[in-house]
Amino acid sequence: MLTLKQIEVVCVFLQSPWGSAAPAAPACSLADVMSEQLATQLDEENNAFPALTDPAADLLLSDEASETTSDLMLAKMLQMQFDREFDDQLRREEKKFNGESKVSISFENYRMVHPYEDSDSSEDEVDWQDTRHDPYKADKPQTTPRRGFTGKGKNITTKHDAETCGRKNTARMDNFAPEVHVGDGLGMDLKLSNQVFNSLKQHCYSEQRRSARLHEKKEHSTAEQAVDPRTRLLMYKMVNAGVLENINGCISTGKESVVFHADGGSLEEQPVPDEVVLKVFKTTLNEFKNRDRYIKDDYRFKERFSKLNPRKVIRLWAEKEMHNLARMKKAEIPCPEVVLLKKHILVMSFIGKDHVPAPKLKDVVLNSEDMKNAFYQVLHLMQLMYQECNLVHADLSEYNMLWHEGKVWLIDVSQSIEPTHPHGLEFLFRDCRNVSTFFQKRGVSEAMSVYELFNAVSGLNIPVGAEEEAEFMAEIVALEKRNEDHVQKRGKKTFPVTCEDGDPPLKPDADD
Numbered sequence: 001m002l003t004l005k006q007i008e009v010v011c012v013f014l015q016s017p018w019g020s021a022a023p024a025a026p027a028c029s030l031a032d033v034m035s036e037q038l039a040t041q042l043d044e045e046n047n048a049f050p051a052l053t054d055p056a057a058d059l060l061l062s063d064e065a066s067e068t069t070s071d072l073m074l075a076k077m078l079q080m081q082f083d084r085e086f087d088d089q090l091r092r093e094e095k096k097f098n099g100e101s102k103v104s105i106s107f108e109n110y111r112m113v114h115p116y117e118d119s120d121s122s123e124d125e126v127d128w129q130d131t132r133h134d135p136y137k138a139d140k141p142q143t144t145p146r147r148g149f150t151g152k153g154k155n156i157t158t159k160h161d162a163e164t165c166g167r168k169n170t171a172r173m174d175n176f177a178p179e180v181h182v183g184d185g186l187g188m189d190l191k192l193s194n195q196v197f198n199s200l201k202q203h204c205y206s207e208q209r210r211s212a213r214l215h216e217k218k219e220h221s222t223a224e225q226a227v228d229p230r231t232r233l234l235m236y237k238m239v240n241a242g243v244l245e246n247i248n249g250c251i252s253t254g255k256e257s258v259v260f261h262a263d264g265g266s267l268e269e270q271p272v273p274d275e276v277v278l279k280v281f282k283t284t285l286n287e288f289k290n291r292d293r294y295i296k297d298d299y300r301f302k303e304r305f306s307k308l309n310p311r312k313v314i315r316l317w318a319e320k321e322m323h324n325l326a327r328m329k330k331a332e333i334p335c336p337e338v339v340l341l342k343k344h345i346l347v348m349s350f351i352g353k354d355h356v357p358a359p360k361l362k363d364v365v366l367n368s369e370d371m372k373n374a375f376y377q378v379l380h381l382m383q384l385m386y387q388e389c390n391l392v393h394a395d396l397s398e399y400n401m402l403w404h405e406g407k408v409w410l411i412d413v414s415q416s417i418e419p420t421h422p423h424g425l426e427f428l429f430r431d432c433r434n435v436s437t438f439f440q441k442r443g444v445s446e447a448m449s450v451y452e453l454f455n456a457v458s459g460l461n462i463p464v465g466a467e468e469e470a471e472f473m474a475e476i477v478a479l480e481k482r483n484e485d486h487v488q489k490r491g492k493k494t495f496p497v498t499c500e501d502g503d504p505p506l507k508p509d510a511d512d
Helices: 004-013 036-047 055-060 063-069 071-098 162-175 194-220 229-240 310-330 368-387 424-441 450-458 469-490
Strands: 244-253 257-264 275-281 338-342 345-349 401-404 407-410
Touching: 162 194, 229 244, 229 338, 229 345, 244 275, 275 310, 310 338, 310 345, 368 407, 368 424, 368 450, 424 450, 424 469
Parallel strands: none
Antiparallel strands: 244 257, 257 275, 275 345, 338 345, 401 407
8 A cells, every 4th residue: 555655756756747737636645535424425415416317228127127137038028129119110011002902911921920918009900919820720621733633543632532622611611601600620620511511501691691681671661560760760850840749659550551649740831730640651561462453553653653663652652542532531521631741651630539549430339320320421421432532442341430529430541543443343342342241240221232332332223133243243344344445445544434324424533
């Protein structure tokens, strides 16, 4: 160890030859330099100015700092960070390469796959997984070379080999629709013959088409006591427009329509009753498939009917009832009053009181006098429809007649036709049979027979004879045939339905 004297000699020897040095700091003893108190003071002064730290160093000195003590672990972490950056760069290159093209190229095979989860990635990003060693992945069947066979001699195997085709068919089952449960078949050497595979494929195709048809039918059809989404939207629009205050519920259902009760609102053109009904014609034709026979030969709608598809015919059906009700209202026949027609929804006045619909004639209990009065009312209404309105109800029965305020009201006239229809007289004879049978069963002695009622309504006076229905129907068919021949010659429905004694002709109504 140097003495104090030796230190002073060295300092003098090291003086600069180019001039005098700056005045030296006051000398201190070696004991002071090695003092513990001085060391503590210098350490406190150093801690008073915090040093700037590197963010990367702080990241490494986090909670995982204890794991970086091993060089191997540190190398793995750095490699994982490099792989993440490489995958991000590759994903950007893939997006730039594909652009807006509908056919995209995947760079998945070039990604640096690692078993660690990327905690920084969001849920929207694609989770790239290593599927190269997936135990549930189906083994690819061995492909056949271009020449069509493998092997030589007795060991030759062609592309038509049963085992090869069976394995290929099993692998192709993964291409079936998702709703077809084919199983995984893990670890099983399954082989499906061509016949079985083709049958399964055809069955899956048929099931897909059937499911699509059922879904379309459910969405576009009006079921019992329910409506399809389009009809429901039309009803909501009526409520929003103020035509209806609210829709209360279903009154009745039939083969062609569903009837709802509603509270009336207001219209600019005409007043709306306090209580109305919505007649929603069913958009499905399953329950009433023969409705076209009532409209395709009606000269008022014949030209339009031939140009419409079956679904649009329903709107024409609703329009037909609106026009028939207008004729009946003009002749002062008790019937619902039309308020509004919107596609296949017909809004009419409500026959009843305080949300209670008027009973049907088959359900009402009347005494003998009232029943007799009801029969004469029905007879008078049928004559008015035939002579004044130039209409035949074509579905008249105790089910389509209501009893309200001591009067008979006629409803459901969407199928009503004119007497000049090719089957108009046949429909009239059927109506007369229904009316006559009902009132005779109710004990009305004044009720006419079906033949007398037909002649009383039509005024044709066809001879009854032995009252055999076959002969009577033959006369009716002959009159219809004569009418049809005349129509084909003249091209319009103005032929008078008459008998030989020359009754006055039937003129079509002027409102259409």
